[in-house]
Amino acid sequence: MKPVTFSPAPRTWDVSQALAGAGQLDNPAFISLVDSLVDDPGGADPGRAVGQDDSSDPVQASRAQPLRGMPFAVKDNIDVAGLPTTGACPTLTAPAERNAHVVDRLVAAGAIPIGKTNMDQFATGLVGTRSPYGACHCVDSDDHVSGGSSSGSAVAVASGVVPFALGTDTAGSGRVPAAFNGLVGYKPTRGLVSTRGVMPACPSLDCVSVFTTTVSLARAVHDVIAGFDPDDPWSRRRPSPPQAGIARVMGVVGVPDVPIDLDPRHRAAWEAALARFAGLVRLVPVDVSPMLEVATMLYDAPFVAERLAAFGHLLEPDGPHLDPTVRRIVLGAAGMEADRLFAAQHRLARLARDVAQATAGVDAVLLPTTPFHPTLSDVADDPVGTNSRLGTYTNMANLLDLSAVAIPAGRRSDGLPFGVQLVAPAFxxxxxxxxxxxxxGERASDVQVPVPPGRHLLAVCGAHLSGQPLNDVLTGAGARLHRRGRTAPGHRMVRIDGPLPRPGLLDDGTGPDEGIDVELWEVSDELLAQLALDVDPPLEIGLVRLWDGSRVAGFTADRTARHEPDISGAGSWRAHLADVSRGSADR
Structure with a gap:
């Protein structure tokens, strides 16, 4: 696939119109607006109000400021200089002295902050109703919640006030509101975007998120805000070279292998989305049960104590400025014993390993963003239970150190938006x-990312796969996973026993019609030549036909020898190993 590109929009965004729209919304999306722009909405250049420079060369200006002239909204737990950062707590009125790091990066790219948005108080909630400033509703229904905690940011984009907005996402707050308002909600890898200047909820898990109407704009904003911040203790550098197992081109997507919790309208929309996506990518059943168990741990285990440490001091004394549900949840962590936290960390480590094993053969996992879409009255009747269920498929992402993006996936039978999410490894x-x-549908065709000069694609089907014993032979020589795929129909896979059992491919036309799973690795001339010398007969480096008709080098079996057993029925080496493991356990 060709990487998504974003062409800077013409300077057609009217900041004064955006401010007017923010003030006229029949939905409590905004808590405050930028005074300097309100006082002079018709200024000669709204960009200059935030310190932008003019340029006589529009091409040069667009490169230096790719978001030039675009207004954006900011969740009110992220600092904007001159405006209070309330966290939806009205008693916090001191103006921020400086912008959050992420806001500074956007301003440097030409974007213009117009105001701060409503949220579940102290970013504790997925409903969007836990705010003294009012409960936001989704843009398509006055009766249904907008989702939280980044409720106002989602409404601001979905209402057309701004092209993008910042939120945060600790438990799903950047994805649930996106799903309920028909938006893209991108949650980056933890630490990829600085959280300096963000009011902490769970500092070790907090992420700044982005709401947009298109993936391409989310990517453009990501390119601006991502980067290491030496002054943020939670900031992380991108690995160089990229982590093993992350494909440059994703095309194999895991889906739950068992029925999952969905209301009837959500289930029908989910099944319709799967039918559409099956024509674009390969959908593979995976065991999501360890993911779902991790999701329950965010609030049902002692991890909630991090919220108490982060902002518990703001919850005393009680008063009308505090949301009672938020206060009860967070103060409930008081007095938890440290041994419970360590026990939870040990369980999380085991589950994280289980998730890695279950998803080793896929690029990403596709899940519904939520199991249902509650009404405001549903939340009033059961504020904790409704909120907990909303996090069924989102709570685990940061605990498992995953990147994630929620995308629109059609409409339910009642016309409300339905959204799904993709989760993948960090970075x-x-x-x-x-x-x-x-x-x-933002890219009309599946365009291959070219292989760099001097490198070749090598089809790997066994011990050299990601996570398998010989994978470090590839990664240690600088190889990079290009994509996952399949052989052409007719290939067989045979097992060759030895000190390290390995499979070989045979292209004799008698194998399964769906082919055999392979990984395509970008390898150097030198590594390919060395592998050809090192491989032991009856394995050899030969040609493998792929599902798209192309031919690449791969680990093949000597066609002149007789090979037993044939393990083609498993469809992949990982599936064969799982069959062997189950067989051993049954004996």
Missing amino acids: ADAPLLDLAALLT
């Missing part, structure tokens, strides 16, 4: 956004 953000663009 898979760029190819994940490319995959999201493919599924939303």
Whole structure:
């Protein structure tokens, strides 16, 4: 796939119109607006109000400021100089002295902050109703919640006030409101975007998120805001070279292998989305049960104590400025014993390993964003239970150190938006956004990312696969995973036993019609030549036909020898190993 590109929009965004729209919304999306722009909405250049420079060369200006002239909204737990950062707590009125790091990066790219948006108080909630400033509703229904905690940011974009907005996402707050308002909600890898200047909820898990109407704009904003911040203790550098196992081109997507919790309208929309996506990518059943167990741990385990440490001091004394549900949840962590936290961390480590094993053969996992879309009255009747269920498929992402993006996936039978999410390993953000663009139809064709000069594609089907014993032979020589795929129909896979059992491919026309799963790795001339010398007969480096008709080098079996057993029925080496493991356990 060709990476998503974003052409800077013409300077057609009217900041004064955006401010007027923010003030006229029949939905409590905004808490405050930028005074300097309100006082002079018709200024000669709204960009200059935030310190932008003019340029006589529009091409040079667009490169230096790719978001030039675009107004944006900011969740009110992210600092904007001159405006209070309330966290939806009315007693916090001191103006911020400086912008959050992420806001500074956007301003340097030419974007213009116009105001601060409503939210679940102290970013504790997925409903969007836990705010003294009013409960936001989704843009398509006055009766249904907007989702939280980044409720106002989603409404601001979905209402057309701004082209993009910042939120945060600790438990799903950047994805649930996106799903309920028909938006793209991108949650980057933890630490990829600085949280300096963000009011902490769970500092070790907090992420700045982005709401847009298109994946391409989300990618453009990502390119501006991502970067290491030495002054943020939670900031992380992108690995160089990229992490092993993350494909440059994503095309194999895991889906739950068992029925999952969905209301009837959500289930029908989910099944319709799967039918559409099946024509664009390969959908593979995976065990999502360890993911779902991790999701329950965010609030049902002692991890909630981090919220108490982060902002518990703001919850005393009680008063009308505090949301009672938020206060009860967070103060409930008081007095938790440290041994409970360590026990939870140990369980999380085991589950994280289970998730990695279950998803080793896929690029990303596709899940509904939520199981249902509650009404405001549903939340009033059961504020904790409704909120907990909303996090069924989102709570686990940051605990498992995953990147994620929520995308629109059609409408339910009642006309409300339905959304799904893609989750992938940490630092898979760029190819994940490319995959999201493919599924939303922003790219009309599946264009191959070219292999760099001097490198070749090598089809790997066994011990050299990601996570398998010989994978470090590839990664240690600088090889990079290009994409996952399949052989052409007719290939067989045979097992060759030895100190390290390995499979070989045979292209004799008698194998399964669906082919055999392979990984395509970009390898150097030198590595390919060395592998050809090192491989032991009856394995050899030969030619493998792929599902698209092309031919690449791969690990093949000597056609002149007789090979047993034939394990083609498993469809992949990982599936064969799982069959062997189950067989051993049954004996």
